Amino acid sequence: MKITLIGFMGSGKSTVGRELSELLGFPLLDLDRLIVEKTGKSIPEIFESLGEEGFRKIEASVLKENLLKGGSGIIATGGGAPAYGENIEVINRHSFSVFLKTPFEVIWERISRDENRPLVKLGREGVMELYRERLPYYEKAKLIVECEGKSPREIAREIVSKLSLNEGEGRASPEGQGWQT
Numbered sequence: 001m002k003i004t005l006i007g008f009m010g011s012g013k014s015t016v017g018r019e020l021s022e023l024l025g026f027p028l029l030d031l032d033r034l035i036v037e038k039t040g041k042s043i044p045e046i047f048e049s050l051g052e053e054g055f056r057k058i059e060a061s062v063l064k065e066n067l068l069k070g071g072s073g074i075i076a077t078g079g080g081a082p083a084y085g086e087n088i089e090v091i092n093r094h095s096f097s098v099f100l101k102t103p104f105e106v107i108w109e110r111i112s113r114d115e116n117r118p119l120v121k122l123g124r125e126g127v128m129e130l131y132r133e134r135l136p137y138y139e140k141a142k143l144i145v146e147c148e149g150k151s152p153r154e155i156a157r158e159i160v161s162k163l164s165l166n167e168g169e170g171r172a173s174p175e176g177q178g179w180q181t
């Protein structure tokens with residue numbers, strides 16, 4: 001089984017992904033990290049050399065490649081992934097998608113000084129516009145979790161309870177491959 005975490009930059013996908021990975025014993029695949037490993041470039045370097053369009057092409061192919069791989073896992077996507085091409089359909093076809101819904105003010109507070117996120121250069125208004133544009137894509141997720149006021153561990157537990165899985169079930173799998181559907 002694959003669980004894909006979607007949501008805006010700074011919504012906690014990587015942090016919640018780590019908690020979920022611990023609770024379920026599934027490996028965590030961080031899409032941005034896989035892109036950096038594959039290209040040997042940082043995210044800002046990819047945006048600079050190939051443009052956002054070039055980044056989206058790599059992102060879509062790395063996403064699909066990992067969704068189609070066998071075994072269980074948690075995929076933490078980049079904030080833009082669900083809003084481009086057919087990515088959200090591919091995510092929903094091959095995994096249980098979870099939207100981490102976090103208020104814009106919380107997000108902006110977390111990301112506004114981050115130099116590793118090229119889109120922050122758009123400024124508060126520009127980023128808010130992006131947030132609004134992307135919401136309809138995020139809302140296609142199979143599960144929407146309201147994250148305000150909850151710790152990453154609480155959010156991860158909520159996802160597990162909605163999945164009706166027992167914590168640690170993945171670890172108990174005989175192949176050590178995680179929980180399979």
Ligand code: S3P
Pocket residue numbers: 007008009010032043077078079080081116117118119
């Ligand atoms: C992006 C989000 C980033 C990263 C890239 C573009 C976006 O990931 O993929 O900077 O378009 O929202 P995070 O959501 O992990 O910050």
